[in-house]
Amino acid sequence: MVAGETSGDMLAGLLLEGLRARWPDLQTQGIGGPAMLAQGFQSWWPQEKLAVRGYIEVLPRLWEILSIRRQLRKRLIEQPPALFVGVDAPDFNLGLEAGLRAQGIKTVHFVCPSVWAWRPEKIEKLKVAADHVLCIFPFEPELLAQHGIAASYVGHPLASVIPVEPDRAAARLKLGLNNEDTVVALLPGSRSSEIAYIGQRFFDAAAQLLRRRPGMRFVVPAVPAQRERLQAMAQASGLGDSIQVLAGQSHLAMAACDVTLIASGTATLEAALFKRPMVIAYNMHPMSWRMMKRKQLQPWVGLPNILSGEFVVPELLQDAATPTALAQSVLDWLDSPERIEVLQQRFQALHLTLKRDTAQLATDAIEKILES
Incomplete structure (x- = not known):
């Protein structure tokens, strides 16, 4: 294998x-x-x-x-x-x-x-x-x-592993978060190149969110090879005690969060299975981006949107993935509970199809x- x-x-x-x-x-x-x-x-x-x-x-x-x-x-x-x-x-x-x-x-x-x-x-x-x-x-x-x-x-194997109704309270308890906290999960990817291109934008967006909503909490699941790097970025971001860099535990972070800011890839489907609203973002070398755009057959890149056949969650790609735009898109979710409820119903139907x-x-x- x-x-x-x-x-x-x-x-x-x-x-x-x-x-x-x-x-x-x-x-x-x-x-x-x-x-x-x-x-x-x-x-x-x-x-x-x-x-x-x-x-x-x-x-x-x-x-x-x-x-x-x-x-x-x-x-x-x-x-x-x-x-x-x-x-x-x-x-x-x-x-x-x-x-x-x-x-x-x-x-x-x-x-x-x-x-x-x-x-x-x-x-x-x-x-x-x-x-x-x-x-x-x-x-x-x-x-x-x-x-x-x-x-x-x-x-999809994950549809059987991830519960149809995730236990947010239990996940928050394990991460030391309160039920009343507003929690954003940051998932800038697992590859070194992904973190190089999108990681700082995620942390800058988190810093803007904290300034606009004091008391917000952030969790960052990190694969072992990237944890030290992400910890250094978190320390330099000025987020202080409001951010945790986790040793893996991506499912715990998704279960615990209110919204996730997430790099395009398989993790976006995991977030959908956890019924979490998300902002999908990606940035890569400009030449790679141009080459990929020429081969794209659909208007979406995020799996939740592709499988739904429409933009059910926002995608901010390449130059559009600015820290300000990312932060505002997260706030748009937090300020729209009715949108979240509709999205969760869509994601539950998707979950049952894949299980x-x-x-x-x-x-x-x-x-x-x-x-x-």
Whole structure:
């Protein structure tokens, strides 16, 4: 298995739990993070080596990443596994899967690339790479079938992990927050490049919010590799005791908050499953932004908006993601309880659509591949 970043590690960890329940003696190795390691996974390289997003941002690391893929491919061909599972990370995994499949190794790709949102050219690469695709959104298998790609809808693992009705009071108690506090969760991303481009804007927006609403509290979940950096940014922001930088605990932060200011990515879907209003923001290298914009097929980039088919939450991207605009968008939510109520109803319906027995459905599909 290969999972290239924090969100992939989380999904892979949940999948591994189901695989181990069916095959207790299963041996798994490749590249993964803490959630996978907790399931007995052996990671041959640190997952952080692959955690890069964007076209220009990847260039300083490209040679190392390609070297890892070459070494991994050679190792797997010399010692063929019963199955290779690529978890998301299509830029890394699809090429690797194609090479392994050409050598007779069975391959599964977990999480359909967002060919319906941008980069439609990946569908041809997926066709060559994967014997089967495990899809987390219900409309994807039919789309893939039109291109001759075998796929199964397995639901989104997080929809079964996150309760349909999150316990805000319990989450606040664990974080030392009062029920009457106004709490904003800041999630500037897990990759170093994301924090470099958007992190300071988030903290500056938080400082503006605190000036306008004294007493506001902020929580910042941080992956281990970025925690020290985020702590330094928090200390320099002038937020003082009003901010906590947490060791992970993103779900606790989302459950506890009133609103989240969040970088575009898988975390936005998690926030939706927690029924939390959000302001989605993103900023990247200008050249990467121009290249991505050309490949975009829909007017939305945030998963809650894509799945809803409309702007149910605001998106402030690139130059629009100024600290002032971010702060004002957060205040707009806090001042509109009726909007929040409507949004929560939309998110609850979405949650029920995505909630399936993912472990059972995924392992059923994998067993058929192994027996074919």
